[in-house]
Amino acid sequence: MNQNGDTAQESPVSLQRNQQEVLLTFPPPPSEETIDDWGELWQNLKHRLNGSERFWESGAFVCIQARDRLFDSSKLSAIAQALAEVGLTLHCVETTRRQTAVAAATAGYSVRQPSPTTPLTRSSPTQQFKQQEPLYLKNTIRSGTEVRHEGTIILVGDVNPGGAVMAYGDIIIWGRLRGLAHAGLKGDRACRILSLQLQATQLRIADVVARTPSTHPAQLQPEIAYIAADGIRITQGLDFLKTYHFVSEKQFWQERSF
Amino acid sequence: MSRIIVITSGKGGVGKTTTTANIGSALARSGKSVAVIDADFGLRNLDLLLGLENRVVYTAIDVINGECRLEQALVKDKRQPRLVLLPAAQSRGKESITREQMKEIVTRLSAKFDYVIIDSPAGIEMGFQNAIAPASEALIVTTPEVAAVRDADRVIGLLEANSINNIKLIVNRVKPEMIKADEMMSVDDILEILAIPLIGIIPDNQKVILSSNRGEPLVLDEKLSTPGVTLKNIARRLNGEDVPFVDLMASQENFLNRLRRWFTEPSR
Ligand SMILES: Nc1ncnc2c1ncn2[C@@H]1O[C@H](COP(=O)(O)OP(=O)(O)OP(=O)(O)O)[C@@H](O)[C@H]1O
Ligand SMILES: [Mg+2]
Numbered sequence: 001m002n003q004n005g006d007t008a009q010e011s012p013v014s015l016q017r018n019q020q021e022v023l024l025t026f027p028p029p030p031s032e033e034t035i036d037d038w039g040e041l042w043q044n045l046k047h048r049l050n051g052s053e054r055f056w057e058s059g060a061f062v063c064i065q066a067r068d069r070l071f072d073s074s075k076l077s078a079i080a081q082a083l084a085e086v087g088l089t090l091h092c093v094e095t096t097r098r099q100t101a102v103a104a105a106t107a108g109y110s111v112r113q114p115s116p117t118t119p120l121t122r123s124s125p126t127q128q129f130k131q132q133e134p135l136y137l138k139n140t141i142r143s144g145t146e147v148r149h150e151g152t153i154i155l156v157g158d159v160n161p162g163g164a165v166m167a168y169g170d171i172i173i174w175g176r177l178r179g180l181a182h183a184g185l186k187g188d189r190a191c192r193i194l195s196l197q198l199q200a201t202q203l204r205i206a207d208v209v210a211r212t213p214s215t216h217p218a219q220l221q222p223e224i225a226y227i228a229a230d231g232i233r234i235t236q237g238l239d240f241l242k243t244y245h246f247v248s249e250k251q252f253w254q255e256r257s258f
Numbered sequence: 259m260s261r262i263i264v265i266t267s268g269k270g271g272v273g274k275t276t277t278t279a280n281i282g283s284a285l286a287r288s289g290k291s292v293a294v295i296d297a298d299f300g301l302r303n304l305d306l307l308l309g310l311e312n313r314v315v316y317t318a319i320d321v322i323n324g325e326c327r328l329e330q331a332l333v334k335d336k337r338q339p340r341l342v343l344l345p346a347a348q349s350r351g352k353e354s355i356t357r358e359q360m361k362e363i364v365t366r367l368s369a370k371f372d373y374v375i376i377d378s379p380a381g382i383e384m385g386f387q388n389a390i391a392p393a394s395e396a397l398i399v400t401t402p403e404v405a406a407v408r409d410a411d412r413v414i415g416l417l418e419a420n421s422i423n424n425i426k427l428i429v430n431r432v433k434p435e436m437i438k439a440d441e442m443m444s445v446d447d448i449l450e451i452l453a454i455p456l457i458g459i460i461p462d463n464q465k466v467i468l469s470s471n472r473g474e475p476l477v478l479d480e481k482l483s484t485p486g487v488t489l490k491n492i493a494r495r496l497n498g499e500d501v502p503f504v505d506l507m508a509s510q511e512n513f514l515n516r517l518r519r520w521f522t523e524p525s526r
Contacts, residue, residue, distance in 0.1 A: 039387075042419060043415065043416060043419035046418070046419040046420075046421075047415075047418075047419060050418075085421075140453055142411045142412060142414055142415035143408045143409070143411035143412040143415065144411075144412040144415060144416075145415050158451075158453070160411050160451055161404075161408055161411070161451070162408050162411065162412065163411075178451075
């Protein structure tokens with residue numbers, strides 16, 4: 001990862017609402033055809049489906065944006081099954097890959113084939129908006145799991161050691177943060193990380209990295225991490241907005257002078 | 259309906275095979291019919307711990323390759339008539355078995371046994387994936403070490419992604435004196451991170467090593483040792499019995515407070 005928080009790795013599976021349907025977008029396939037990331041993708045998908053807030057009515061239609069990924073009939077049926085378990089109905093597959101389109105059509109799904117040159121506009125709302133709607137999750141982010149979202153993340157649950165939460169916006173955790181959190185992934189230094197118990201192994205906001213001390217105060221209370229003049233600071237969450245404000249010329253938070 | 263349970267951990271050497279051998283023996287002794295499967299291809303040792311090494315003729319691979327019938331490959335335990343072992347191949351042909359083949363074997367066994375218990379290899383690669391594929395329940399074994407707990411957490415996430423949601427925790431090699439001196443994670447600390455129900459706490463004890471060397475599971479001893487009792491209790495809890503946890507810290511009264519929470523089973 002470089003200083004701006006850009007990763008070579010693409011964001012994992014995303015689930016968003018669209019006018020009439022739910023869009024399930026997969027990251028582009030690994031550049032090398034031989035790499036099989038299905039296992040990881042699958043875990044990501046299950047995690048997203050089971051952990052996210054159910055913003056859909058039971059039976060809602062889903063359109064998969066498979067890009068140029070290769071999904072054969074068994075993978076498509078596994079995805080359809082996983083969707084069905086949370087009350088979603090696979091209905092359409094959008095892909096630039098012929099084999100995937102054929103498999104989808106054979107399985108009876110409607111197929112959309114955008115030409116590979118036109119960008120998948122609906123899958124990249126960042127072109128129109130700075131951020132997506134907040135992502136609301138209710139589960140434990142366990143070791144080895146990384147959640148990435150092009151907006152603010154609200155998590156009701158813990159982030160365990162070895163787990164990671166990365167957001168373009170703020171990160172709000174109603175639980176313990178013991179893994180890694182990176183807010184303002186695209187460089188927004190006004191972003192903050194809020195947690196009931198802040199015991200992160202590492203905190204990152206925009207381009208600033210902070211390791212947290214290995215000893216933690218015995219009495220932990222809700223805290224907030226933000227960028228101050230001298231780097232990432234952590235303070236009690238309670239009165240933060242009353243006493244601090246973000247100085248955009250300086251690009252950090254400062255105590256208000258009354 | 260047969261129960262298909264995988265015993266897994268992520269980290270190696272934490273006691274999966276020891277627990278499999280003991281729980282399998284204890285369940286069989288309590289009257290259940292049990293098949294234990296060694297899914298650690300290439301590094302099999304469940305047969306050793308059960309003292310059955312010299313009876314192994316065929317392995318799961320021979321069944322898959324059609325070189326013998328499933329019944330022929332099952333090794334009957336020398337003490338428990340209701341216990342059988344399906345050995346793993348010693349050869350390193352890890353790729354020679356698929357998830358589908360594993361599922362098929364287990365499905366066939368589940369028709370005949372009350373319990374099918376699968377001893378998973380360490381790690382999260384192919385061998386692990388094969389071992390969990392047929393399972394509907396999992397027992398996670400960890401030791402009170404940061405790295406073991408971290409791996410256990412990772413494995414729980416993977417199990418959940420594979421729709422195995424009935425997951426219980428075994429904490430092995432607990433050393434009360436070290437916990438007391440705050441040199442070791444307590445069971446509470448571990449539960450706080452992993453957030454799954456506890457089904458067993460096993461003390462660190464040399465008898466465990468002796469018994470594996472002899473191929474005599476501790477739960478079959480005439481006079482049960484503390485680790486033997488704690489292992490047997492896991493089998494009883496699996497059977498639905500409500501067994502209080504053995505107080506490993508009995509000699510350290512002031513630590514009773516810390517223990518109290520274990521006595522009331524977690525609600526999940
Ligand atoms: N409670 C215990 N007290 C003392 N020694 C133990 C205990 N539990 C396990 N051991 C010892 O630890 C070693 C590893 O145990 P075991 O083979 O059961 O682990 P495993 O998880 O199956 O390992 P692997 O990942 O290699 O399959 C053995 O020598 C065993 O005797
Ligand atoms: Mg083993």
